[in-house]
Amino acid sequence: MPLPHLDRPFDYLVPETLDADARPGVRVKVRFAGQLVDGWLLERVDESDHPKLAYLEKVVSPVPVLSPEVARLARAVADRYAGSLADVLRLAVPPRHARAEKSVTAADVPAEAAGPVPEAGAAPTVAPTAAARADGAARADGGTRADGADPLPATGVPIDPRGWRDYPAGPALLRALADGRTPRAVWSALPGEDWADRYADAVAATVAGGRGAVVVVADGRDLDRLDAALTAVLGPDRHACLAAAAGPARRYRAFLAARRGEVPVVIGTRAAMFAPVERLGLVAVWDDGDDLHAEPRAPYPHARDVLLTRARLTGAAALVGGYARTAEAQLLVETGWAREVVADRATVRARMPAMAPTGDDPQLARDPGAASARLPSLAWTTARDALRADLPVLVQVPRRGYLPSVACADCRAPARCPHCAGPLGLPSAQGTPACRWCGRVAAAYACPECGGRRLRASVTGARRTAEELGRAFPGVPVRTSGREEVLATVPGGAGLVIATPGAEPVAEGGYGAVLLLDSWALLTRADLRAGEEALRRWLAGAALARPGAAGGRVVVVADGALAPVQALLRWDAAWFAARELAERRELGFPPAVRMASVTGAADAVADLLAGARLPDDAEILGPVPADEGRERMLVRVPRARAAALADALHAAAGQRSARKAADPVRLQVDPLSLF
Structure with a gap:
């Protein structure tokens, strides 16, 4: 049950009529507190400690869709995030689609004995699986697997590393995967790198070693x-x-194909982090700093952390890659849990485009208006030169829309809705100001500070940028890529592409110029990860440019003395990640510490924390205002006390749910945003 005080297995009797179908891993229906509820059959045992038991009502499907490995992983993730097993299983196994399941019989799916799933708060016991023991035996005697699967390749099997040759440790990583070993790597991709091909190489090496892979x-x-x-x-x-x-049917068919062992590899978005794969040998995540990897539903797990937990429980290899590097990935390197895979500086310099900021002293001396201009002369001339050379130009704009934020043209005060105080924006050149919160139109807006009625842009969106650049370069085709329409590729001739971060299309042959505008909108956000996120977005855009020797140039409209800009100019994400992690250690912020957020009504938050047996070295920060009249408290502990913190918060939440406390409280361990 999802209620914290009911987060444990319950015993039921299996009637003789359901004996054949009631296998570990199947969906069932049971009576609980007088109601018919959904459940999972975790284990079959001969006896129970409880003298009086109800009967299992129904086996929904005889197909055991919950594998033992995923069941153990789900319990570990629930404990890690102070959540309930029921909530994690809801994320791990997609909803049943009867039509997609019709072609599957129970005999198609292995039903290994799952073993007992530890109760909430208990440390899970991890033992080698039968497949892992067979793999070890096979390596010891030279090749044949005990489970009858394809034999493992001999040590030193030739592997074609292709693009991995650009990284000194790359070929060794592939050999280790092919040999059935478990390397753990943090990979910093080069500019222009085809990361998908490199991940495909790593997966192919894993499959050649007789094991499966999950990539998110x-x-x-x-x-x-x-x-x-x-x-x-x-x-x-x-x-x-x-x-x-x-879609439900296609997703469920893919899930069943993996559960039946028909495919050795599963790839996907964060929905794939729990995918059932036989003989798992590699878990990998690309661009782990993207906030799409964070699950918005309880208990709010992050795909990177789920995959790393899975690697630890199963003994699989792990690969964390990206153009940028998060502080969490840097922590893996500095603690020795993973090795970094990076190119030498000579290779980096040969592959990267020419970089230039607009806010350094020499540039300001030549163009005094560069500090305040949205498109300084350096950016304009760089775009013009690329277009004259018949090369495409990418313009990265942090915001979508036309004018997503406007201000009074006379006093510069932010324009806000008279009804809800939300920010006003302009949807188009002929549009009427409207509230971005409540949607009300403010046609007769007057500034409450000075009475002015004229509006100016305070934040310029992608569509307005496209309009401005279209006038600046007449006759040049202009394309936009954003939420309404995301382009995958664009042709290689002269043209302007205006894109929001994450929606940048790939240009044939690479971009001749990449302009990174409105850097202040990224760097001045009230967010712990503002600098890290800005660098991640800049590197992703700059990676699409041609090398400097082939005419590729990148201009960032920012002060060159800023640390994220310095990391971009040198293409040195590892340096910035190490600096960021050191600062967070000094300030006591994640990932250097474990932090939990407790959000709810003031009385409810105080009630939960008062009932929690927090570690002695726990530090409580707050309260601070949250949304909708709620408040938030932060609880900080050293990383060594992480499990104790999660257990204490889960137990306190269980006490409140047992006495049916009215006001809900949201618990998030290591939330993506702290402010």
Whole structure:
């Protein structure tokens, strides 16, 4: 049950009529507190400690869709995030689709004994699986697997590392995967790197070693690229794509294909982080700093952390990659849990485009208006030169829309809705100011500060930028890529592409120029990860440019002395991640510490924290205002006390749910945003 005080297994009797179908991993119906509720059959045992038991009401489907490995992982994730097993299983196994299940019989799906799932707060016991023991035996005697699967390749099997040769440790990583070993790597991709091909190489090496893989990406565009790369390397029908956007039937068919062992590889968005894969040998995540990897539903797990937990429980290899590097990935390197895979500086310099900021002293001396201009002369001339050379130009704009934020043209006070105080915006050049919160139109807006009625842009969106650049470069085709329409590719000739971060299309042959505008909108956000996120977005855009030797240039409208800009100019994400992690250690912020957020009504938050047996070294910060009249408290402990913090908060939430406390409280361990 999802209620914290009922987060434990319950015993039921299996009637003789359901004996054949009631296997570990199947969906069932049971009576609980007089109501018929959904459940999972976790284990069959001969006896129970409880003298009086109710009977199992129904086996919904005889297909055991919950694998033992995923059941253990779900319990570990629930404990990690102070959540309930029921909530994690809701994320781990997609809803049943009867039509998609018709072609599957129970005999098609292995039903290994799951073993007891530890109760909430208990430390899970981890032992090698039968497959892992067979793998070890096979390696010891030279090749044949005890479970009858394809034999493992001999040590030193030739592997074609292709683009991994650009990284000194790259070929060794592939050999280790092919040999059945468990390397753990943090990979910093080079500019212009086809990351999907590199991940396909790593997956192919894992499959060659007789094991399976799970790869998680942030969105559908990345999934399509990885899907094409894997098809080219492994061939058709050798992997499954698992994404919530695929639709219920297609998603469930892909899930069943993986559960039946028909495919050794599953790729997908965060829905794939729990995918059941036989003989799991590799878990990988691309661009782990993207906020799409954070699950918005309780208990709010992050795909990177789920995959790393899975690697620890199963003994699988792990690969965390991206153009940028998060502080969490840097912590893996500095603690020795993972090795970094990076190129040498000579290779980086040869592959990167020419970089230039607009806010350094020499540039300001030549163009005094560069500090305040949205498109300084350096950016304008760089775009003009690329277009004259018949090369495409990418313009990255942090905001979508036309004028998503406006201000009084006379006194510069932010324009706010007279009804709800929300920000006003302009949908188009001929549009009427409207509230972005309540949607009310403010046609007769008058500034409450000075009475002025004229509005100016305080934040310029992608569509307005496209309009301005279209006038600046007449006759040049202008394309936009954002929420309304995301372009995958654009032709290689002269043209302007205005895109929001994450929606940048790939240009044939690479962009001649990349302009990174409105950097202040990223760097001045009230967010712990503002600098890290700005660098991540800049590197993703700059990676699409041609190398400097081929005419590729990147201009960032920012002060060159800022640390994120310095990291961009040198293409040194590892340096910035190490600096960021050191600062967070000094300030006591994640991932250097474990932090939990407790949000709700003031009395409810105080009630939960008063009933929690927090570790002695726990520090409580707050309260601070949250949304809708609620408040938030933060609880901080050293990383060594992380499990104790999660247990204490889960137990306190269980006490409140047991006495049916009226006001809900939201618990988030290591929330993505602290402010």
